[in-house]
Amino acid sequence: MTLMYDQLLNIIRDVDRISLNETILEQHSKGMTYHTPQKPELVVYPQTKEEVSQILTYANERCIPVTPFGVGSSLEGHIIPAQGGITVNLSLMNKVVEVRPEDFLVKVQPGVTRSQLNKELKRHGLFFPVDPGADATIGGMASTNASGTNSVKYGTMKDQVLGLEVVLADGRVVRTGGMAVKSSAGYNLTSLLVGSEGTLGIITEITLRLQGIPEIIVASRALFASIEAAGNAAAAMLKSGLDLGKVELVDQATIQAVNAYKNTDYQEVPTLFIEMSGSEQAVKKDMELAQEIAVEEGCQLFESESDSLARAKLWEARHHVAFAIQAANPGKGLLSTDVCVPISELPNAIKETRKLIERHGVEAAIFGHVGDGNYHAVLSIDANDPESVKKIEEINQQIVAYALAKGGTCTGEHGIGLGKKQFLRLEHGEAVDIMKEIKVVFDPKRILNPGKIF
Amino acid sequence: MTLMYDQLLNIIRDVDRISLNETILEQHSKGMTYHTPQKPELVVYPQTKEEVSQILTYANERCIPVTPFGVGSSLEGHIIPAQGGITVNLSLMNKVVEVRPEDFLVKVQPGVTRSQLNKELKRHGLFFPVDPGADATIGGMASTNASGTNSVKYGTMKDQVLGLEVVLADGRVVRTGGMAVKSSAGYNLTSLLVGSEGTLGIITEITLRLQGIPEIIVASRALFASIEAAGNAAAAMLKSGLDLGKVELVDQATIQAVNAYKNTDYQEVPTLFIEMSGSEQAVKKDMELAQEIAVEEGCQLFESESDSLARAKLWEARHHVAFAIQAANPGKGLLSTDVCVPISELPNAIKETRKLIERHGVEAAIFGHVGDGNYHAVLSIDANDPESVKKIEEINQQIVAYALAKGGTCTGEHGIGLGKKQFLRLEHGEAVDIMKEIKVVFDPKRILNPGKIF
Ligand SMILES: Cc1cc2nc3c(=O)[nH]c(=O)nc-3n(C[C@H](O)[C@H](O)[C@H](O)COP(=O)(O)OP(=O)(O)OC[C@H]3O[C@@H](n4cnc5c(N)ncnc54)[C@H](O)[C@@H]3O)c2cc1C
Ligand SMILES: Cc1cc2nc3c(=O)[nH]c(=O)nc-3n(C[C@H](O)[C@H](O)[C@H](O)COP(=O)(O)OP(=O)(O)OC[C@H]3O[C@@H](n4cnc5c(N)ncnc54)[C@H](O)[C@@H]3O)c2cc1C
Numbered sequence: 001m002t003l004m005y006d007q008l009l010n011i012i013r014d015v016d017r018i019s020l021n022e023t024i025l026e027q028h029s030k031g032m033t034y035h036t037p038q039k040p041e042l043v044v045y046p047q048t049k050e051e052v053s054q055i056l057t058y059a060n061e062r063c064i065p066v067t068p069f070g071v072g073s074s075l076e077g078h079i080i081p082a083q084g085g086i087t088v089n090l091s092l093m094n095k096v097v098e099v100r101p102e103d104f105l106v107k108v109q110p111g112v113t114r115s116q117l118n119k120e121l122k123r124h125g126l127f128f129p130v131d132p133g134a135d136a137t138i139g140g141m142a143s144t145n146a147s148g149t150n151s152v153k154y155g156t157m158k159d160q161v162l163g164l165e166v167v168l169a170d171g172r173v174v175r176t177g178g179m180a181v182k183s184s185a186g187y188n189l190t191s192l193l194v195g196s197e198g199t200l201g202i203i204t205e206i207t208l209r210l211q212g213i214p215e216i217i218v219a220s221r222a223l224f225a226s227i228e229a230a231g232n233a234a235a236a237m238l239k240s241g242l243d244l245g246k247v248e249l250v251d252q253a254t255i256q257a258v259n260a261y262k263n264t265d266y267q268e269v270p271t272l273f274i275e276m277s278g279s280e281q282a283v284k285k286d287m288e289l290a291q292e293i294a295v296e297e298g299c300q301l302f303e304s305e306s307d308s309l310a311r312a313k314l315w316e317a318r319h320h321v322a323f324a325i326q327a328a329n330p331g332k333g334l335l336s337t338d339v340c341v342p343i344s345e346l347p348n349a350i351k352e353t354r355k356l357i358e359r360h361g362v363e364a365a366i367f368g369h370v371g372d373g374n375y376h377a378v379l380s381i382d383a384n385d386p387e388s389v390k391k392i393e394e395i396n397q398q399i400v401a402y403a404l405a406k407g408g409t410c411t412g413e414h415g416i417g418l419g420k421k422q423f424l425r426l427e428h429g430e431a432v433d434i435m436k437e438i439k440v441v442f443d444p445k446r447i448l449n450p451g452k453i454f
Numbered sequence: 455m456t457l458m459y460d461q462l463l464n465i466i467r468d469v470d471r472i473s474l475n476e477t478i479l480e481q482h483s484k485g486m487t488y489h490t491p492q493k494p495e496l497v498v499y500p501q502t503k504e505e506v507s508q509i510l511t512y513a514n515e516r517c518i519p520v521t522p523f524g525v526g527s528s529l530e531g532h533i534i535p536a537q538g539g540i541t542v543n544l545s546l547m548n549k550v551v552e553v554r555p556e557d558f559l560v561k562v563q564p565g566v567t568r569s570q571l572n573k574e575l576k577r578h579g580l581f582f583p584v585d586p587g588a589d590a591t592i593g594g595m596a597s598t599n600a601s602g603t604n605s606v607k608y609g610t611m612k613d614q615v616l617g618l619e620v621v622l623a624d625g626r627v628v629r630t631g632g633m634a635v636k637s638s639a640g641y642n643l644t645s646l647l648v649g650s651e652g653t654l655g656i657i658t659e660i661t662l663r664l665q666g667i668p669e670i671i672v673a674s675r676a677l678f679a680s681i682e683a684a685g686n687a688a689a690a691m692l693k694s695g696l697d698l699g700k701v702e703l704v705d706q707a708t709i710q711a712v713n714a715y716k717n718t719d720y721q722e723v724p725t726l727f728i729e730m731s732g733s734e735q736a737v738k739k740d741m742e743l744a745q746e747i748a749v750e751e752g753c754q755l756f757e758s759e760s761d762s763l764a765r766a767k768l769w770e771a772r773h774h775v776a777f778a779i780q781a782a783n784p785g786k787g788l789l790s791t792d793v794c795v796p797i798s799e800l801p802n803a804i805k806e807t808r809k810l811i812e813r814h815g816v817e818a819a820i821f822g823h824v825g826d827g828n829y830h831a832v833l834s835i836d837a838n839d840p841e842s843v844k845k846i847e848e849i850n851q852q853i854v855a856y857a858l859a860k861g862g863t864c865t866g867e868h869g870i871g872l873g874k875k876q877f878l879r880l881e882h883g884e885a886v887d888i889m890k891e892i893k894v895v896f897d898p899k900r901i902l903n904p905g906k907i908f
Contacts, residue, residue: 184863185874186907189889239669282740290734342634372636373557407632412634
C-alpha cells in the first residue's frame with residue numbers, strides 16, 4: 001500500500017474502487033494496439049462527479065498525472081499512462097441519467113456504452129446514431145470525436161453532443177452548452193472539449209441528441225469493375241441529394257482476404273455497401289434511384305435487403321475485413337490508418353494505398369467511409385520486431401503525407417493519442433501553438449493525460 | 455487627416471479604401487437595432503490577408519480597438535465600435551476563391567454574401583444551405599454561428615465550416631481545420647472561432663461544405679386549432695424519421711398582423727410551414743406521410759406546392775411577419791428575441807411569450823423554427839423613449855429567464871453582441887471564466903471587438 005493509495009482511499013472510502021492489483025494495472029497499461037505499454041501507479045473507479053473533483057484536486061496539488069479511461073478501445077495509445085500516475089476508470093459512472101423522448105435528448109454518465117444506451121432508448125422509439133466498431137463508452141467517444149458508418153447521414157460526436165459537465169484539472173466542475181439544439185451564446189466550449197482526448201478535463205455528464213428509429217432500413221451491395229467506378233457512383237449518389245445512410249467502399253484485395261478467412265465466395269471486385277433509412281415508400285424510391293445511378297456508372301450487380309437478418313448477411317463481408325487481417329496474422333498487433341481526404345480524392349487515395357502496401361509486401365484490409373472521404377488500412381504489425389514496426393510506421397507516414405498533400409487530415413475519427421503526435425504540426429502548423437496555450441488555460445500543471453496530442 | 459489615417463494609408467496605399475467620411479463612419483456606427491450608436495475613428499477596407507495582418511499588427515502595437523464588419527446585419531449591436539478605433543470592413547474581400555464541386559466544397563473570402571455564393575454555385579448543381587433572413591456575409595455568418603429555416607435538415611454554420619484562415623490580434627495568420635469532412639486531429643479551433651463574433655481574430659478565408667441541389671422541393675402549409683396541436687404534429691413528424699427540410703410555426707396573432715399589413719385573408723390560426731426536398735418520388739411520399747400525421751393531430755387544412763412561384767406564395771405569410779410589425783410601427787426600431795429551448799418546450803414557450811406580450815400591451819410577431827426549438831418575438835421599440843426601451847428589455851429578460859429555466863439558451867442564432875451580455879453568466883456560470891481566459895490566449899491586449907460577449 002502506498003501513500004497515494006491511502007490518500008485516495010480517504011476520498012473514495014471503498015477498497016473495491018481503488019486498485020493496485022497487477023492484473024488491473026496491466027489492463028490499464030495498453031490498448032489493442034502496438035504502442036509500448038506503461039502501467040499506472042493505481043486505478044481508481046469514481047462513482048460521482050464529486051469524487052472525480054476530489055481526485056483531481058488531490059492530483060493537481062501534487063502534480064500527479066491523471067489518465068481518464070473508458071473501455072480502452074481507442075487506437076492510438078490514448079489511454080496509456082505515459083507518465084504513470086493515476087488512471088481514472090469511468091466505467092462505474094454508467095447511468096443513463098435522463099431520457100427526454102419528446103426533446104430527442106438524453107443525459108448520460110460517461111461510462112455508458114453505446115450498446116447500453118441504444119438498448120435503453122429502443123423502448124422510446126429512439127436511437128443514438130454514432131457507431132464506432134467497438135462498444136465504446138460515450139465519454140470515450142466524445143473525447144476522441146468518434147464516428148462510424150452512420151456519419152454521412154448523422155454526423156460525428158461533435159454534432160451530437162449538446163452539453164457537457166466537466167471536471168477541470170483543479171477540481172472545478174463546469175457545465176458547457178445545454179439542452180438547446182443550437183446556440184450562439186459565447187464560445188463553443190463543448191466542441192472544444194469534444195475530441196480533446198482527456199487532456200482538458202474529465203467529462204462526467206453528456207447531453208446527446210437522439211434520432212427517431214426509422215420505419216425501415218434498406219441495405220444494398222453494389223459490385224464494380226474498378227475502384228473509380230465505385231467512387232464515381234458514390235459521388236453521383238451524394239450529389240443527387242439522395243438521403244444516404246451509409247456508403248462504405250471495400251477494395252478488391254480486401255474481399256479476397258475475407259473470402260480466404262471466412263471461406264466465402266464473394267465476387268472479388270470493389271464493392272459498395274449502401275444503407276438508407278426513413279419512411280418505407282421514400283426509402284424504396286430512393287434505393288431504386290441509387291441503383292439506377294450505380295448501373296449508369298457500370299455497376300455489375302446490385303442487391304438490396306430490408307429484413308434485419310438479410311441485411312446483416314449482406315453487410316457481412318464489410319464487417320469481417322479487420323478480423324480477416326487479424327486471422328491471417330495470428331499473435332500480431334494491428335495498426336489502423338485513419339486519414340480523411342476531400343471526398344473526390346478517396347478512390348485514388350485507396351488505390352495508391354493498395355499499391356504502397358503491395359510494394360512493401362505486407363497484407364492489409366482497406367475500406368472507406370466514402371461519404372466522408374475517411375478510410376482505413378488495417379495492417380498487421382509485430383510489436384516485437386523493430387523491422388516490422390519500422391516498415392508499418394513508414395507506410396502510415398506515407399499514407400498521411402499523401403492525405404495532407406490533398407488537404408486532408410491525419411485522423412478522421414480515431415484521434416492523435418501517442419501514435420499521431422508527429423503529424424499534428426505537419427497538419428496544423430502554427431495553430432498547434434494556440435492549442436497548447438488553450439491546454440494551459442484548462443490544465444496549467446499539465447496533469448491531464450500528459451504526453452498525448454502534443 | 456489624423457496620424458492613424460496616415461499610418462494606415464502607409465499599409466493600404468489606396469485612399470479609396472480608408473475613410474474618415476462622416477456618412478461612412480455613421481453607417482458603421484449602428485446596426486438595424488436600437489442599441490446606442492458609436493462611430494469608429496476610421497473605416498478601412500482591406501483586400502488581402504496581408505493587409506489585414508498589417509492592420510492588426512499596427513493596432514495591436516498601439517492597443518487600438520478593431521471591429522470587424524461584414525454587412526452589419528447582426529442584431530445585437532455586434533458591429534458597434536463600443537470603444538471607437540478602427541472598423542475593418544471586409545466587403546471588398548468578396549472572392550469565391552475555389553469551387554470544388556466534386557468535393558462538395560467551396561473556399562470563399564469573408565465578404566462573399568450568401569446570395570452571391572448561391573448564384574455562383576448554381577451552375578455546379580450545388581447550394582449552400584444556411585439562410586438567415588438577411589443577405590449576410592459568410593464571414594459575419596461564421597462569426598455569429600448563424601442559421602435559419604434550413605438548419606433542421608442541414609445544421610448551423612458550425613456544421614458547414616470545415617476550415618478557416620484567421621488573422622490573430624498580433625497579425626499572425628493561422629489556418630484551422632482543412633478540407634476533410636471530419637477530423638479528430640487536435641482541438642477543434644474551427645468550432646471555437648465560429649460564433650466568436652470577431653473577438654478572437656479576423657477571418658480571411660472560409661472552407662464550407664456544400665449540398666447537391668435537390669431534384670424537387672415541396673412546401674406545405676398546415677392549419678391547426680391550437681399551438682399545442684401544431685407543436686404535437688411537428689414533434690410527431692420529427693420522431694417518424696421523415697427527412698424534414700424546414701418546419702416553421704407562426705402563431706395566430708402574427709397571422710392577424712400579416713393580414714392587416716398585406717390586406718390578405720389567411721385563416722387566423724396557428725400555422726405550420728413545412729418544406730421537404732430530395733428525389734421527387736421520395737419527397738412526395740414523405741409529404742403524404744407528413745399530411746397524415748398532421749391530420750391525426752387535428753390539422754384543419756393542409757396544402758402543398760412544388761412549383762417555385764407557388765411555393766413562394768405559400769410561404770408568403772411566414773416571410774412577412776417581421777415586416778408586418780415594422781409597418782405597424784413606423785419610425786421605430788426592432789428588438790428580436792432569440793431564445794432556443796428543448797424542442798418539446800417550444801409550443802408552451804410561444805404561448806407564454808404571447809401572454810407576456812399581451813400583458814405588457816405591446817405588439818409582436820412570434821414565429822419559431824420548431825425543428826430546433828428556436829423562436830423569435832419581434833418587438834417594436836422606440837429607442838428615444840426610455841419607458842419603451844425599459845418595457846421591451848423587461849419582456850426580453852423574462853423570455854430569456856423562461857428559456858434558461860427550461861435548459862435552453864438566450865440566443866439560438868443571433869449571438870451575444872452588446873445586447874445579451876447580461877445573460878451570458880446566467881446561462882453558462884463558471885464556464886464564462888474559461889471563455890475569458892481563451893479570449894486572452896487569442897488577443898492578450900483585448901483589441902478585437904472589445905466590449906462584446908463579455
Ligand atoms: C474494433 C474496433 C473498431 C473501431 N471502430 C471505430 C470507428 O469506426 N470509428 C471510431 O471513431 N473509432 C473506432 N474505434 C476506436 C474507439 O472505439 C474509439 O476511439 C472510441 O471513441 C474510444 O472509446 P473508449 O470508451 O474505448 O475510450 P478510451 O479508449 O477508454 O479513451 C479514449 C480517450 O478518451 C479519454 N477519455 C475517456 N473517457 C473520458 C472522460 N469521461 N472524460 C475525459 N476523457 C475521457 C481517454 O483518456 C482517452 O484519451 C474502434 C476500435 C476498435 C477496437
Ligand atoms: C431581416 C433580418 C433577418 C435575419 N434573420 C436571421 C436568421 O434567420 N438567422 C440568423 O442567424 N441571423 C439572422 N439575422 C442576423 C444576421 O443576418 C446574422 O447575424 C448574420 O450572421 C450577420 O452577418 P453580417 O455579414 O451582417 O455580419 P456583421 O453584422 O457585419 O458582423 C457580425 C459579427 O461578426 C463579426 N465579423 C464580421 N465579419 C467578420 C470576419 N471576417 N472575421 C471576424 N469577425 C467578423 C463582427 O465583428 C460582428 O461581431 C437577421 C438579420 C436581419 C436584419
